[in-house]
Amino acid sequence: MIYFGRRVSFSMGHRLHNHALSDAENRAIYGKCNNPNGHGHQYTLEVLVAGEVDPKTGFSANLPLMDEILRREIVERFDHYDFNADFPEYAGVISSGENLARIFWDLIAPHLPLARLRVEETEKNAFEYFGENR
Amino acid sequence: MIYFGRRVSFSMGHRLHNHALSDAENRAIYGKCNNPNGHGHQYTLEVLVAGEVDPKTGFSANLPLMDEILRREIVERFDHYDFNADFPEYAGVISSGENLARIFWDLIAPHLPLARLRVEETEKNAFEYFGENR
Amino acid sequence: MIYFGRRVSFSMGHRLHNHALSDAENRAIYGKCNNPNGHGHQYTLEVLVAGEVDPKTGFSANLPLMDEILRREIVERFDHYDFNADFPEYAGVISSGENLARIFWDLIAPHLPLARLRVEETEKNAFEYFGENR
Amino acid sequence: MIYFGRRVSFSMGHRLHNHALSDAENRAIYGKCNNPNGHGHQYTLEVLVAGEVDPKTGFSANLPLMDEILRREIVERFDHYDFNADFPEYAGVISSGENLARIFWDLIAPHLPLARLRVEETEKNAFEYFGENR
Amino acid sequence: MIYFGRRVSFSMGHRLHNHALSDAENRAIYGKCNNPNGHGHQYTLEVLVAGEVDPKTGFSANLPLMDEILRREIVERFDHYDFNADFPEYAGVISSGENLARIFWDLIAPHLPLARLRVEETEKNAFEYFGENR
Amino acid sequence: MIYFGRRVSFSMGHRLHNHALSDAENRAIYGKCNNPNGHGHQYTLEVLVAGEVDPKTGFSANLPLMDEILRREIVERFDHYDFNADFPEYAGVISSGENLARIFWDLIAPHLPLARLRVEETEKNAFEYFGENR
Numbered sequence: 001m002i003y004f005g006r007r008v009s010f011s012m013g014h015r016l017h018n019h020a021l022s023d024a025e026n027r028a029i030y031g032k033c034n035n036p037n038g039h040g041h042q043y044t045l046e047v048l049v050a051g052e053v054d055p056k057t058g059f060s061a062n063l064p065l066m067d068e069i070l071r072r073e074i075v076e077r078f079d080h081y082d083f084n085a086d087f088p089e090y091a092g093v094i095s096s097g098e099n100l101a102r103i104f105w106d107l108i109a110p111h112l113p114l115a116r117l118r119v120e121e122t123e124k125n126a127f128e129y130f131g132e133n134r
Numbered sequence: 135m136i137y138f139g140r141r142v143s144f145s146m147g148h149r150l151h152n153h154a155l156s157d158a159e160n161r162a163i164y165g166k167c168n169n170p171n172g173h174g175h176q177y178t179l180e181v182l183v184a185g186e187v188d189p190k191t192g193f194s195a196n197l198p199l200m201d202e203i204l205r206r207e208i209v210e211r212f213d214h215y216d217f218n219a220d221f222p223e224y225a226g227v228i229s230s231g232e233n234l235a236r237i238f239w240d241l242i243a244p245h246l247p248l249a250r251l252r253v254e255e256t257e258k259n260a261f262e263y264f265g266e267n268r
Numbered sequence: 269m270i271y272f273g274r275r276v277s278f279s280m281g282h283r284l285h286n287h288a289l290s291d292a293e294n295r296a297i298y299g300k301c302n303n304p305n306g307h308g309h310q311y312t313l314e315v316l317v318a319g320e321v322d323p324k325t326g327f328s329a330n331l332p333l334m335d336e337i338l339r340r341e342i343v344e345r346f347d348h349y350d351f352n353a354d355f356p357e358y359a360g361v362i363s364s365g366e367n368l369a370r371i372f373w374d375l376i377a378p379h380l381p382l383a384r385l386r387v388e389e390t391e392k393n394a395f396e397y398f399g400e401n402r
Numbered sequence: 403m404i405y406f407g408r409r410v411s412f413s414m415g416h417r418l419h420n421h422a423l424s425d426a427e428n429r430a431i432y433g434k435c436n437n438p439n440g441h442g443h444q445y446t447l448e449v450l451v452a453g454e455v456d457p458k459t460g461f462s463a464n465l466p467l468m469d470e471i472l473r474r475e476i477v478e479r480f481d482h483y484d485f486n487a488d489f490p491e492y493a494g495v496i497s498s499g500e501n502l503a504r505i506f507w508d509l510i511a512p513h514l515p516l517a518r519l520r521v522e523e524t525e526k527n528a529f530e531y532f533g534e535n536r
Numbered sequence: 537m538i539y540f541g542r543r544v545s546f547s548m549g550h551r552l553h554n555h556a557l558s559d560a561e562n563r564a565i566y567g568k569c570n571n572p573n574g575h576g577h578q579y580t581l582e583v584l585v586a587g588e589v590d591p592k593t594g595f596s597a598n599l600p601l602m603d604e605i606l607r608r609e610i611v612e613r614f615d616h617y618d619f620n621a622d623f624p625e626y627a628g629v630i631s632s633g634e635n636l637a638r639i640f641w642d643l644i645a646p647h648l649p650l651a652r653l654r655v656e657e658t659e660k661n662a663f664e665y666f667g668e669n670r
Numbered sequence: 671m672i673y674f675g676r677r678v679s680f681s682m683g684h685r686l687h688n689h690a691l692s693d694a695e696n697r698a699i700y701g702k703c704n705n706p707n708g709h710g711h712q713y714t715l716e717v718l719v720a721g722e723v724d725p726k727t728g729f730s731a732n733l734p735l736m737d738e739i740l741r742r743e744i745v746e747r748f749d750h751y752d753f754n755a756d757f758p759e760y761a762g763v764i765s766s767g768e769n770l771a772r773i774f775w776d777l778i779a780p781h782l783p784l785a786r787l788r789v790e791e792t793e794k795n796a797f798e799y800f801g802e803n804r
Contacts, residue, residue: 040174228594308710442576
């Protein structure tokens with residue numbers, strides 16, 4: 001088994017806010033991350049897929065498929081959009097790094113043998129997710 | 135003369151849009167950077183100030199003043215805000231890196247002997263400004 | 269389970285030296301890292317804590333507590349100090365990255381559900397510790 | 403158990419090509435990575451070795467041995483060479499990151515208690531290998 | 537005047553060799569950089585163009601043109617090729633960073649108001665060129 | 671004219687302190703940087719030398735000389751030493767980045783055509799010096 005990691009990067013606006021809570025509660029929990037008009041990050045996503053090396057290609061992953069999945073499911077979908085304003089399908093989802101990591105996982109895992117996913121929100125903050133099995 | 139550079143980083147939402155143009159023109163010029171709900175970046179700002187070394191301190195810059203200016207004029211003002219939505223004083227200003235560099239310069243230059251200012255919008259885009267004299 | 273990682277950085281002086289050994293033995297083992305007046309590094313510490321996502325906040329970690337622990341137990345304690353000279357409680361402890369990693373773990377683990385701790389001494393040297401269970 | 407990681411970097415030319423396939427098949431699989439005269443990368447290799455801390459030295463790894471192994475087995479062997487043209491012993495091996503990771507593992511593992519090996523081909527591509535046991 | 541910098545990165549094989557010199561002389565001057573089958577680097581190129589801010593767009597540079605020039609003249613031309621083997625038009629040109637910087641300048645300068653060009657060959661080596669006027 | 675930049679990195683202990691001032695004054699000016707036992711940094715030094723390209727070599731700088739100067743004058747002299755404790759020749763010199771930049775310049779400039787020298791003390795602090803002529 002070998003693990004192939006590929007990184008993509010995209011810019012996305014977001015705001016930490018729980019609609020079920022009052023403005024004061026939101027402010028208390030999220031501080032400036034709750035500012036009404038949102039802010040944004042340059043997110044970096046590293047996906048690690050597990051595989052056996054194919055003797056014919058030397059590859060453990062279907063690289064063209066992988067790039068297509070990351071482009072279609074992540075970069076094209078999220079780059080230069082605002083998570084809170086532009087995605088009705090995620091209405092009510094708090095855009096914490098933890099929830100983003102799980103959403104990205106759920107978008108990618110049906111197509112690729114994901115072993116680990118790491119979301120870097122800033123140089124200081126990262127989120128690692130291994131799916132439900134760990 | 136010696137030059138002291140200090141870097142600060144902050145997250146800010148923005149959208150490239152010129153209110154004097156039609157939606158179609160904006161889209162043509164700015165592409166996805168014109169998406170209506172904006173996106174965001176982790177901006178890095180490096181300011182370079184010129185000075186002679188003070189024999190008493192070994193410093194060329196008034197460091198506590200410098201940190202206070204960068205905190206007050208830049209980080210506290212812009213971090214976790216949206217440039218287009220949160221700053222009535224900049225209404226109508228297109229939030230290009232070039233304009234941001236000049237705005238940051240105008241906020242800092244009255245307080246510090248600025249020699250160069252560099253705004254890094256992403257790892258691939260940077261803007262350098264030396265004031266009006268160069 | 270999801271893992272949240274946060275990085276802090278601090279400057280600390282140190283010298284590799286075992287008081288139980290002769291100067292010649294120390295020199296033989298540690299080379300220039302044994303220089304009598306010490307040197308220093310910009311240490312980077314990444315802590316990874318494990319948690320379930322709290323549906324109310326979207327967070328897996330108590331972020332304000334986490335930042336407070338890292339500030340109080342690590343940055344405020346060690347930043348701009350010399351490990352060998354300033355910490356009588358660690359007298360006799362060899363300030364190798366391995367020992368530092370375990371000391372940092374012991375300072376943080378009582379307060380946070382630590383899953384992994386990574387100390388980067390330089391761009392070329394890193395130490396990973398998972399506690400005694402792995 | 404603690405893990406010590408050390409990074410080395412070297413420049414190496416390579417070309418993705420499977421001699422058992424036709425030129426057209428190679429081009430279809432590898433695209434520009436199959437260009438006949440090859441290209442190159444600045445490879446970064448991080449090896450992680452597992453060990454108990456030796457109370458005498460504070461080290462978990464035999465550092466001089468480790469540096470000697472990495473120098474002799476990796477940097478001196480591969481730096482400024484072309485993998486496809488300069489290594490008859492690897493004739494027919496497709497120089498994918500996966501295969502390189504396993505070759506580096508096989509060169510280092512006889513000498514050091516390797517726990518993980520990570521090859522970074524570019525800032526966007528990485529390969530992690532844990533040996534045959536995982 | 538403001539300066540806009542944009543970075544592109546590409547992988548290219550090369551070998552330092554002067555055909556007018558003997559093999560021994562080449563080896564003496566270039567050391568391992570003269571290895572016959574070449575090696576390669578991940579080159580990073582930062583171009584800085586000078587301009588006035590256009591009040592209509594907020595831009596100082598014609599961004600689509602700039603990206604097109606960098607793609608066509610640099611990345612598409614050199615990425616995954618070998619400088620010494622694949623470019624008859626540069627036969628006899630020693631592929632030092634200095635010469636590459638001037639070649640890149642000559643390819644870009646007819647199309648863009650270049651103010652500075654920086655080629656990073658490795659993390660330790662960089663070349664800056666300002667054209668013939670400085 | 672072309673500019674060749676080369677980076678070296680070394681670890682050095684230091685403490686900001688002016689012996690001509692009282693302890694209280696030192697504390698007021700330098701804060702934690704004045705802690706009695708010092709701390710340390712991983713300093714990065716980038717030197718930029720100016721030169722014409724030699725048609726015979728393609729180089730603008732005498733590279734072996736340059737590496738020898740940087741090794742002898744900087745890395746071997748300062749790496750793993752403490753600036754304040756180990757250098758009687760610099761007794762009384764405040765080890766600010768500004769003074770270090772000038773000291774490094776004075777050590778290198780007699781041997782190389784220095785155009786710019788940049789000292790990076792941390793990721794946030796840098797010092798640029800162009801000699802006395804600018």
